[in-house]
Amino acid sequence: MSLTPYIVLSAILFTIGCVGVLTRRNAIVVFMCVELMLNASNLALVTFAKQHGNLDGQIAAFFVMVVAAAEVVVGLAIIMTIFRSRRSASVDDANLLKY
Amino acid sequence: MTAFWILAPIMVLAALGILFVRKAVHAALLLAIVMIGLAVLYAVLEAPFLFAVQIIVYTGAILMLFLFVLMLVGVDASDSVVETLKGQRALALGTGVVLGMLLVTAATQASLGVARGLGDVNADGNIQGLANIMFSRYVFAFEVTSALLITAALGAMVLAHRERLEPRESQASVARQRMRDYADTGKPLGPLPSPGVFARHNAVDTPALLPDGTVADASISRVLAARGSVRSAPALAENIEDIERQLAGGSPVVGQRAGADAPPQEPERASRNPDPTGEDQ
Numbered sequence: 001m002s003l004t005p006y007i008v009l010s011a012i013l014f015t016i017g018c019v020g021v022l023t024r025r026n027a028i029v030v031f032m033c034v035e036l037m038l039n040a041s042n043l044a045l046v047t048f049a050k051q052h053g054n055l056d057g058q059i060a061a062f063f064v065m066v067v068a069a070a071e072v073v074v075g076l077a078i079i080m081t082i083f084r085s086r087r088s089a090s091v092d093d094a095n096l097l098k099y
Numbered sequence: 100m101t102a103f104w105i106l107a108p109i110m111v112l113a114a115l116g117i118l119f120v121r122k123a124v125h126a127a128l129l130l131a132i133v134m135i136g137l138a139v140l141y142a143v144l145e146a147p148f149l150f151a152v153q154i155i156v157y158t159g160a161i162l163m164l165f166l167f168v169l170m171l172v173g174v175d176a177s178d179s180v181v182e183t184l185k186g187q188r189a190l191a192l193g194t195g196v197v198l199g200m201l202l203v204t205a206a207t208q209a210s211l212g213v214a215r216g217l218g219d220v221n222a223d224g225n226i227q228g229l230a231n232i233m234f235s236r237y238v239f240a241f242e243v244t245s246a247l248l249i250t251a252a253l254g255a256m257v258l259a260h261r262e263r264l265e266p267r268e269s270q271a272s273v274a275r276q277r278m279r280d281y282a283d284t285g286k287p288l289g290p291l292p293s294p295g296v297f298a299r300h301n302a303v304d305t306p307a308l309l310p311d312g313t314v315a316d317a318s319i320s321r322v323l324a325a326r327g328s329v330r331s332a333p334a335l336a337e338n339i340e341d342i343e344r345q346l347a348g349g350s351p352v353v354g355q356r357a358g359a360d361a362p363p364q365e366p367e368r369a370s371r372n373p374d375p376t377g378e379d380q
Contacts, residue, residue: 003214004207005100006140009107011202013133016114019195023188028169029123032130035161036114039137042149050144053215055228058146059237062229065149065156066244070251072161076168077258083172084261092183 006047013040027079027089031072038068102143110136127165134158145217148226292318295332305330 013036020033042061049057083089113132120126138153182188220228233241280286292315295307306329307318314331316324323329336342 002211004209004211005103005107006144007206007211008203009103009110011206012111012199013114015195015199015202016111016118018198019191020118022191022195023118026123028165028172029117029126032117032123032126032165035157036117036130036133039134039157043137043140046141046144046146046149049146050217051211051214053217053220055217055220055225055232058149058225058229059232061146061149062152062233063237063240063244065152067247069156069161070247072164073251073255074258076164077255080168080171081258089172092181 003047003051007044010040010044010047013037013043025090025092027082027091027094028076030091031075031079035068035072038064102139106136106139123169124166127162127169130165131158131162134162145221146225148229294318302330304328305332305335308332 017033017035017037017040020036021030024030024033042064045057045061045064047057049055049061079089082094086093110133113129113136116129117126117133120129134153134157138150138158141147141153142150217225277286277288281288292307294303295305295318303320304323305319307315309315312333319329
């Protein structure tokens with residue numbers, strides 16, 4: 001049994017997450033798309049763990065989950081802070097650092 | 100593989116849905132579908148520990164955090180459709196398609212061969228195997244993770260903290276402000292008058308009557324007034340034959356509906372009246 005379909009699914013999910021980050025304007029949805037990309041890479045890691053017969057891939061996926069949790073906490077706090085001062089969760093409105 | 104072929108189309112469709120749905124809450128729910136599907140795939144791929152962690156941490160904690168912030172920020176904060184950069188959306192879609200084709204081609208061209216499987220390393224149990232590696236070879240990364248988590252918790256606290264710029268309102272200051280309002284504008288000191296309580300009708304949508312028979316506008320909620328669903332007590336009282344039918348033992352449900360239907364103009368006039376004053380309350 002080949003595990004290629006799992007890798008293909010992971011690639012598709014990663015691509016969808018990528019396009020979502022580029023096209024969506026709501027900062028929270030952009031964050032969800034980042035989560036989707038992290039999850040897709042996790043699927044690849046777990047698949048390769050099974051492919052090679054050792055658990056290192058699963059450990060890596062576990063660490064990715066931990067980092068994702070920390071990233072979501074800080075990111076959502078930033079979004080809330082921006083929303084408090086700008087009354088908007090759109091990534092286009094946060095452009096004060098541009099000039 | 101059966102689970103995979105059932106779940107994979109559902110997950111891809113849900114992920115595509117995240118790109119196209121209008122409301123952020125729907126995107127969060129679709130993301131939950133993808134994550135639960137991934138959890139099942141982990142179970143199929145002989146990773147029971149990650150299966151549990153995926154459901155508990157991702158679907159349970161992270162998605163709940165997303166929904167929590169969505170509710171704080173406001174559910175109606177939907178995407179703007181205005182493009183800041185011209186043609187960015189189309190370019191992003193094109194790039195995404197190219198990237199997807201590249202990745203899929205690379206994945207299908209590589210010959211993975213037969214999977215070795217985790218039967219040997221999982222012989223003592225998946226969690227024991229993971230713990231053996233994590234607390235030997237990856238113990239430093241594990242320790243660093245704790246520092247990362249503490250930093251994240253501190254960062255969230257610092258970012259979400261808000262300084263109180265004005266002193267907290269106490270009961271005494273509220274009372275003083277009320278007296279000042281009464282002195283300045285004549286705003287009544289006591290609570291607002293309650294809605295009308297009548298023999299046949301004591302609902303919140305019937306305004307109280309003042310001693311001279313006029314309607315007390317402040318006695319109805321301004322939400323009801325704005326919705327136009329305020330009834331007029333005099334109009335209900337004038338419907339004499341309905342009252343007589345009820346007194347004679349008729350069905351009160353029919354009587355009430357007739358009473359509400361009979362004066363169509365009256366309630367509208369009564370509801371339009373309180374609007375200007377209702378705004379000030």
